[in-house]
Amino acid sequence: MEDIAGWIAPIATMIAAMMTAANLGPRITGWGFVVFTVGSIAWSIVAIVTGQANLLWANGFLTIVNLVGIWRWLGREAKYGDGAQAAKDRSETRASPALFxxxxxxxxxxxxxxxxxxxxxxxxxxxxxxxxxxxxMVAEGGVGGVGERLHAIAWSDLRVRDAGFVVPLDAAGLAALPEVDAKAWPTRAEAIAA
Incomplete structure (x- = not known):
């Protein structure tokens, strides 16, 4: 049992960390907390078998935190996300403007x-x-936030589509827009000359 828990604990913890850090929506984040719970229970088993009280206390507490995360992300946030998706779907079948x-x-x-x-x-x-x-606010260039450049595009200059936001620019046109400091967003965006 110790060997199995010893393998499950770190694997579950690493997978859960990737799931929650990816921020792929309420359901994925919620399932990340489910996997975190499996990991914290496995760590607790390792702690009991090896007599590590500090590891047991830490993971007992983390199990409670993970249960709160499950409630929040698979319960409350998923419910809100479902409501928003339902409004979006209904708006697309009516004559009124579509919502997102x-x-x-x-x-x-x-x-x-x-x-x-x-x-x-x-x-x-x-x-x-x-x-x-x-x-x-749009990020372009860079990898994982390193080296990226930020630009502000006036909302009136874009169109919302299922695939994303469509702008009347190409990559060079976006890069030519004024760069925005990540810590000092503008009070307004200039209109793009089509």
Missing amino acids: PIGEIAGRAVIGQGGETIGQAIGAMAECDGGRIAYL
């Missing part, structure tokens, strides 16, 4: 005029008066 969940902005592709992905949306800023979205 604001929580889905970050991570969506930014698609250039030729249909190629030229960047990734990382967030947006909305106006306090009226709630209109002012601009989309």
Whole structure:
């Protein structure tokens, strides 16, 4: 039993860490906490068998934290995500403008005029008066956040599609936009000259 738990514990912990760090939505994050729970229980077994009280206490506490994560991400957040998806689906079958969940902005592709992905949306800023979205923040270049450049694109200059945000630019046009400091986003974005 000790050998099996000794293998399950680190493997489950590593897989769960990747699942939650990837931020692939509420369900994947929730299942990441399920896998974390398996890992913390396996670590607790290792702690009991080897007489390591500190490891047992730490993983007993982590099991409780993981159960809260399961409740939050597979319960509450998944329910909210399902509600948003239902509204999106219903809006696409009606004559009114289609909707999309604001929580889905970050991570969506930014698609250039030729249909190629030229960047990734990382967030947006909305106006306090009226709630209109002012601009989309886009990252391009770099790998894993290192060396990437940020640009603000006025919301009025893009179109929302299932695949992502379509902009009237190519990769060179996006790179030519003013670069934004990651710690000092602008108060507004300039319109793109088509």
